[in-house]
Amino acid sequence: MLILTPSAFSLASAGTPSAALDWASSPNGQQLDDQGTCAPGLLPADQDVVLVLPPLAVSWHRVDLPKVPANRLRAVLDGLLEEQLLNDCADLHFALPPGARSGQTVWVAACHKAWLRGWLQTLEEAGHPASRIVPSLWPLAPAGAEPSSEPGVTHWAHLQSGQPWLASASELGVCCVPLSSAADPTALLQPASTESAAPARWMSEPGTAAQAEEIMDQRFELVAQTDWLLRCAQSTWNLAQFDLRLSTSARRGQRWRQVWRDWRSAPAWRTARWGLGALVAVQLLGVNAAAWQERRTLAHKQAAVQQTLKQAFPNVGLVLDAPMQMQRELTQLQQAGGHLAMHDLEAMLSALALAGAEQPLVVEKIRYDGKTAYFDAGASADAQWPALQEPLQRGGWKVLREASELGLTPDQP
Known part of the structure; x- marks a missing residue:
């Protein structure tokens, strides 16, 4: 102002x-x-x-x-x-x-x-x-x-x-007079009654x-x-x-x-300002307390996952990504025991054969990068892919469609 x-x-x-x-x-x-x-x-x-x-x-x-x-x-x-x-x-x-x-x-x-x-x-x-x-x-x-x-x-x-x-x-009004000793400047404003001084x-x-x-x-x-x-x-x-x-x-x-x-x-609003400030402070404290509780719960879950990894696979020393490390260790155990892992090409071929049991898929070309396999069925792809997609997804596979190719990769790493 x-x-x-x-x-x-x-x-x-x-x-x-x-x-x-x-x-x-x-x-x-x-x-x-x-x-x-x-x-x-x-x-x-x-x-x-x-x-x-x-x-x-x-x-x-x-x-x-x-x-x-x-x-x-x-x-x-x-x-x-x-x-x-x-x-x-x-x-x-x-x-x-x-x-x-x-x-x-x-x-x-x-x-x-x-x-x-x-x-x-x-x-x-x-x-x-x-x-x-x-x-x-x-x-x-x-x-x-x-x-x-x-x-x-x-x-x-x-x-x-x-x-x-x-x-x-x-x-009685307002007056403004020069300040001098010649006259009483307040005379015009005295009340008519003199019983009590104003x-x-x-x-x-x-x-x-x-x-x-x-x-x-x-x-x-x-x-x-x-x-x-x-x-x-x-x-x-x-x-x-x-x-x-x-x-x-x-x-x-x-x-x-x-x-x-x-x-x-304004002083008249001081109580309301204090009340609003207290309300905001309580809200902030509540949000911070909830966030602290969520962080604490998440930390407990992460510690439990790490403990499970170390108990199941004692040879793991440093835990960086527990789910990924657990999957890798499990894959290594499966390979050591002669079992197929989800990332193996043989497992993907088997899943594709099961999904197309009623109408076998004729594959012309296969590309495999170690995690995902791409099966090229040529001109018959458009007719056969829709029937294969649902059973493959139920079996735990993520289906990728690229032109005439069908890509398969495990739904979970």
Whole structure:
């Protein structure tokens, strides 16, 4: 995952090939492995690019979402927000929060369309098209939720275009003001009821922490910009809606990458990952145990065959191929006792004579190579071979047919 945000914010200068971007990369969406600042053309390659909009780039407006068809929702938002906006609605891009449904009171994000399109086009031309667009800060109330009695407040002191700013978010919205002692930057976000103070979290980039603590008389938690960018990318927000909506295939790929990152690294899936790992380990152990048992059984059988060979033929010293050596020793004993071995030509002639007892075969030529005998019956071969093949195979012979020749060899060596 590659997370980007413009180093400087100005509506007068949208994204250009030479504009600087602060970036951070994460292999799993949970931890960072690299960071930097560079032009769009020098960014590291990544399939999942998340563009984080600065707090100054997004305004927030609370509306009651009516029940209308999806293709008319943008026009309806124009009518609902027309009175709240200083700019023409046609010049702005709108986005709804995750999970927004008709009938709910929701926060609508608005940003300058030409500025956003400029950055998206610059990233696409540089070979890094954005797969998601997320805000740096957003109202803390979920879509459709009623404000609680003690709304939480998040404050973030940061540098924007070289100047210190304090961005604050609560259930009452988001504001971003210069960090100075001239006014209380948090006044706009205090709840209407003063019966209980709102629990707040104060965070700051290291470069603005000292100034923020002096002005606000408040202890700030140090949060690097890259960690803040990762926090934004981990949210479920995606401002790429309406005319900036991604293609179906891009959204599908984005969802699959998000599912894979969550499965691989999210704490919620840790138990499932351990379970799958344990299951794979058990399977591997079982396969290895079965293979070891098979090898052990095979070794016992081979040892038994070798022992049988040595007991039957004590003169055999080194056992290399027990079945072959046993056959050779048996053949030698048969020859020594005047018995025919299966490889002897006489045995093959006898088998051929028995198979053709009813219709004797007239052999014109015989070839014998010590293991296989070839009998050439000439023109009568086609008529006689089929009748000979079955009785020869029953007698333990392997029958080979080559043109007018019939080859015989023992079925077992």
